[in-house]
Amino acid sequence: MQTKLLTKRFDTPDSQSIRSYLADGGYAGLKKALTTMQPAEVIEEVKKSALRGRGGAGFPTGMKWGFVPVNSPKPKYVVCNADESEPGTCKDRELMQKDPHQLIEGLLIAAYALLSRQVFIYIRGEYWYLIDILERAIAEAREHGFVGERICGTDFTCEIVVHPGAGAYICGEETALLNSLEGYRGHPRIKPPFPAVAGLYGCPTVVNNVETFCAVPHIIVNGGDWYRALGTEKSGGTKIFSVSGHVNRPGNYEVRLGYPLKQLIEEEAGGVRGGRKLKAVIPGGSSVPIMTAEEVEQATLDYEGMMKAGSMLGSGGVIVMDDTTDIFMTTYNLIHFYNHESCGWCTPCREGTDWLLKLFKKIAHGDGTTADLETIKRLCPNIEGRSHCPLGDAAVWPITSAMKKFPEDFLKHVKPVAAPVAA
Amino acid sequence: MTKPLMFADVLTADLERRADAIIARYPQKRSAILPLFHLVQNACNYIPEDGMRFIAKKLGLNMNDVYETLTFYSMLFTEPIGTYHIQLCRTISCYLCGTSQLREHLEKRLGIKPGQKTPDGRFRLTEVECIGACAGAPAMQINFDFYEHLTPDKVDAILDTLP
Ligand SMILES: Cc1cc2nc3c(=O)[nH]c(=O)nc-3n(C[C@H](O)[C@H](O)[C@H](O)COP(=O)(O)O)c2cc1C
Ligand code: SF4
Ligand code: FES
Numbered sequence: 051m052q053t054k055l056l057t058k059r060f061d062t063p064d065s066q067s068i069r070s071y072l073a074d075g076g077y078a079g080l081k082k083a084l085t086t087m088q089p090a091e092v093i094e095e096v097k098k099s100a101l102r103g104r105g106g107a108g109f110p111t112g113m114k115w116g117f118v119p120v121n122s123p124k125p126k127y128v129v130c131n132a133d134e135s136e137p138g139t140c141k142d143r144e145l146m147q148k149d150p151h152q153l154i155e156g157l158l159i160a161a162y163a164l165l166s167r168q169v170f171i172y173i174r175g176e177y178w179y180l181i182d183i184l185e186r187a188i189a190e191a192r193e194h195g196f197v198g199e200r201i202c203g204t205d206f207t208c209e210i211v212v213h214p215g216a217g218a219y220i221c222g223e224e225t226a227l228l229n230s231l232e233g234y235r236g237h238p239r240i241k242p243p244f245p246a247v248a249g250l251y252g253c254p255t256v257v258n259n260v261e262t263f264c265a266v267p268h269i270i271v272n273g274g275d276w277y278r279a280l281g282t283e284k285s286g287g288t289k290i291f292s293v294s295g296h297v298n299r300p301g302n303y304e305v306r307l308g309y310p311l312k313q314l315i316e317e318e319a320g321g322v323r324g325g326r327k328l329k330a331v332i333p334g335g336s337s338v339p340i341m342t343a344e345e346v347e348q349a350t351l352d353y354e355g356m357m358k359a360g361s362m363l364g365s366g367g368v369i370v371m372d373d374t375t376d377i378f379m380t381t382y383n384l385i386h387f388y389n390h391e392s393c394g395w396c397t398p399c400r401e402g403t404d405w406l407l408k409l410f411k412k413i414a415h416g417d418g419t420t421a422d423l424e425t426i427k428r429l430c431p432n433i434e435g436r437s438h439c440p441l442g443d444a445a446v447w448p449i450t451s452a453m454k455k456f457p458e459d460f461l462k463h464v465k466p467v468a469a470p471v472a473a
Numbered sequence: 474m475t476k477p478l479m480f481a482d483v484l485t486a487d488l489e490r491r492a493d494a495i496i497a498r499y500p501q502k503r504s505a506i507l508p509l510f511h512l513v514q515n516a517c518n519y520i521p522e523d524g525m526r527f528i529a530k531k532l533g534l535n536m537n538d539v540y541e542t543l544t545f546y547s548m549l550f551t552e553p554i555g556t557y558h559i560q561l562c563r564t565i566s567c568y569l570c571g572t573s574q575l576r577e578h579l580e581k582r583l584g585i586k587p588g589q590k591t592p593d594g595r596f597r598l599t600e601v602e603c604i605g606a607c608a609g610a611p612a613m614q615i616n617f618d619f620y621e622h623l624t625p626d627k628v629d630a631i632l633d634t635l636p
Contacts, residue, residue, distance in 0.1 A: 125500070134605050135602075135603055135605065136603070137564045137565050137566065137602070137603040137607065138565065138566055138603070138607050139603075139605070139607065140605045140606055140607045140608050140609075142605075143605050143606075168500070174605070175507075175511065175546075175548045176548070176560075176604050176605065176614060176617075177605065178617035179617055179618075179619075209498075211498045211499070213504075213507070213508065214507060214508055214511055215507065215546075216507050216510060216511065216546035216547075216548045216549050217546050217547035217548030217549070218545060218546055218547060219602065219603075230507065231504060232501065232503060232504055233501075233502075233503035233504045233505065233506040233507070233532070233542065234503075234542060235541065235542055235545035236545060236546075251500060251501060292607055292608050293608065294566035294569075294570075294607040294608050294610055295565075295566055295569045295570070295610070296569060296570075300566075300607075300608040300609070300610070301608045302608060332565070336564075336565055336603075367607065369565055369566055369569070369607075371569060375569065379568075380565060380568065380569070383563070383564065383565050383568045384564075384565060386563075387564055387565070387602050387603070390602055391602060393545075
């Protein structure tokens with residue numbers, strides 16, 4: 051069963067409008083924070099909630115906010131990562147489309163907690179129609195005194211700017227996003243320094259995912275303990291999972307963290323299409339290791355549970371594959387993606403994904419041998435852990451996990467040849 | 474085929490005002506570069522050299538800076554895109570739900586391959602990576618509009634109704 055918190059207004063008529071948002075108790079969290087809480091208390095409440103970043107890495111949000119040096123004389127920035135481009139993930143789009151004020155309220159509370167007067171929403175350029183929706187919502191919020199000067203009659207002042215990207219998966223990586231927002235090519239930066247200390251224009255900056263910010267008003271209104279209790283001890287609250295691929299009812303479903311993956315697929319998403327058998331699931335957006343049907347059986351949807359089940363929670367993009375699926379071909383599809391999206395900055399990823407793609411292409415054309423599979427296996431560890439940013443790892447994990455868990459799908463594409471003797 | 478617009482054709486006082494309003498939103502001017510690219514491209518159907526020069530001047534950059542930045546981003550074009558830019562998603566969820574069949578269908582119907590434009594400049598076909606419509610796979614965008622749960626018949630119906 052779903053537990054609708056962030057998605058509970060999705061079916062409300064006119065859910066985008068501030069009138070409808072206020073009628074449902076909207077902006078109560080902002081008012082509460084501004085009039086009854088100190089910024090540090092807001093951060094404490096978020097820490098208590100065990101909210102973890104919904105963009106993929108699952109970093110504890112309150113802890114991240116706590117890294118911002120409050121005494122720094124520099125301006126502080128809050129940046130919303132709305133670049134959503136992890137294959138299999140389409141939740142942020144629905145959150146912004148159907149409840150833009152929930153996001154705006156979360157951003158304002160974050161800005162208050164972090165002593166920031168300027169928020170940027172970095173949204174992928176393909177979501178152009180959402181820019182209109184967000185800007186309309188910001189204008190409405192301004193009319194109601196929630197954006198701009200002296201918000202809710204307090205001395206808190208804050209502006210929100212919507213910034214369009216222009217087509218680049220890597221700009222979802224937070225430091226590449228910041229370079230892009232500064233007007234440069236979207237190459238990632240070396241960490242440390244982390245954005246919380248030196249981010250946008252070298253100033254303290256908090257970058258969080260859309261869904262992460264959307265959870266914040268609920269935490270402030272109901273309390274961190276309440277939110278945490280919805281999920282597990284270490285993975286607080288609910289999470290939206292985008293279920294796609296071979297299921298009867300693809301869509302976004304919000305469930306408590308700790309919910310069984312199998313149940314999400316069977317009940318919420320209506321089970322595997324055409325009554326076929328489940329073969330594999332990529333559970334957290336394309337960058338996480340693939341799971342066998344067996345691994346899916348016991349897996350629970352929380353950060354620890356998914357690690358235990360041999361994968362990761364990631365961004366919550368659950369890609370379901372039935373027993374007709376050729377895992378070699380789906381892996382080929384993904385290496386094409388990572389090669390296309392490699393930003394070209396560092397050699398292991400730029401050249402490595404190029405070589406991988408060439409080898410997959412050769413094998414797909416029927417010209418591959420077992421020696422090519424060995425070469426792929428040798429290439430992967432030369433990219434993983436050796437690249438400038440995590441995209442290199444993300445490109446490799448789907449391959450290594452697929453070759454290990456579905457070897458027969460790879461072997462059936464190649465002719466046996468003894469591996470050449472290494473030079 | 475209609476002649477591509479020149480930047481001079483679209484450079485109105487209104488466009489300039491909009492550019493200035495965009496720049497004013499940022500603590501540092503250079504941040505406005507992507508929104509300005511979109512402004513020019515949405516007006517001209519591409520980013521002509523004059524448009525780049527306009528942006529360079531507005532932001533106090535040289536042409537190298539502008540060109541270097543522009544060429545990083547896959548949505549930005551330095552030649553006319555075409556009236557309808559069909560962007561068919563090829564990535565995993567769409568792949569699982571039959572995007573290859575749609576690509577073949579579009580290639581046949583339009584007589585072009587991905588990356589090409591019809592001679593009359595009406596359609597461009599691009600295979601793109603995940604567009605965030607995975608639960609509506611297979612999906613495509615025509616310009617900025619999303620179309621989801623596609624079949625070859627649906628694609629035909631959509632293209633037939635384009636003005
Ligand atoms: C290659 C790559 C792509 C990423 N894409 C996204 C994205 O599209 N959206 C997102 O929110 N986070 C993305 N991230 C994660 C961000 O770097 C960052 O961790 C996140 O925005 C932090 O917010 P959170 O803690 O709320 O998740 C990506 C990371 C990498 C390495
Ligand atoms: S790992 Fe890939 S995406 Fe990341 S910096 Fe290197 S080339 Fe760019
Ligand atoms: S994979 Fe096609 S829209 Fe995401």
